[in-house]
Amino acid sequence: MNKELIYIGSVTQAMKGRDLLKKNGIAAHIERSAVDLDTGGCGYSIMVVDENRAKAELILKRHHIIKGNGSKAGNP
């Protein structure tokens, strides 16, 4: 299982997103994102396993925590 990072930006949004995912049974952790000008500069990401990514993104979009595909995959 690879771990994937969903880029969020704000630490508040990241924590809100993490709590929402946990409520929906998805294990999630917060990590500080590396500076990446393509994804929005410094900020925070929610880490999930790859098999949960699609469901996690759907939940986060539904709650307006992410808009489009503003996330990046990673395998930290």
Next chain:
Amino acid sequence: MIYLDNAATTNPKPRCVCLAAATALQKYSANPGRSGHEASQRCAEMVYRTRVKIAEYFHVPDAENVVFTPNCTTALNVVINGLFEPGDHLLISSLEHNAVLRPVYALTKRGVSFDIVDISEDPQQTLQRFRAKINARTKAIVCTHASNVFGVLLPIAQIGALCREKGLLLIVDAAQTAGTVPIDYTQMQIDYLCIAPHKGLYAPMGTGILITDARPAPLTYGGTGSASHLRTQPDFLPDKFESGTLNVPGIAGISAGIDFVQAHPGLYQSEMRQMKMFYDRLANTPKVKLYTRRPQTDCSVPVLSFNIGELHSEEVAAKLNCRQIAVRAGLHCAAAAHRYMGTEKQGTVRIAPSIFTKDQELLYVADCIHRIAKNA
């Protein structure tokens, strides 16, 4: 000392608040939302949990709508400065603190106009007066939830319903009510709620809360720990309004303050009972002037103003101070409210109890006032 200046800030602060703020200086001494190390994340977690707690306490749908500010005045300035355009018209009440009056008055230089609505002790009359002054350009009602001088409580839920009916925004200065009077942000149909947690929530001074959406323009710009590659301010909450390092010990104190208040239900009723008792004592004292009807639950907050004969209020306060009684006199940063009540020359002496105020202390203070009046 008998401290009755709790409308300025509550004193003493509960032990749990002192402990939370002091502990935060060690346990959370890192910058939240800026770094990935454990200390920063731990601090950010505490700040986030406090947002969630505040949102639940005031019935705000989302924790991201909770913005921390240096004080309630700053919260009001963010909204008042950030929402209006030339040509807009606002309504404010006749009991406003300068935290509302001054920023609204400053807007007149940018082409915004405003009218002052006279507040009655009859809530229905107050509502009718607001309704009568709404015109086609009116965009918002900006008003206090309760007078910081006379303790008159405004019918915010009804004003909220009026705003919805007329398509207006409602901005509420809850400096004197948050923590004392129940506030349901959603049910009362408030758009922007400005809070002074160091008063009714017993938090440390130098703290403020703004419940907001992302519509206002920011008042301050700077580092937020997010979207740092952009020259523009983030457009998302709460970062849009939280540039610079947060008051982490203060936020820890807010969290403890909410716990403290929630552990003491019936606080409002208890303080109102004390105010009624105190009012009855003063009402029977010759030369003592009172300016409102007997305090009434749901129409007043536990704040009371009085004067003795023609003595200046500051003189009375000084005499009380000699007896180790701390009160606030003068204009209370609310000259408009004093003008409306006809007390702008003399000011008033203001009494405001807290959870720590004992009945016998109030009886002693009433007795001291009686003696000062006798010799006046």
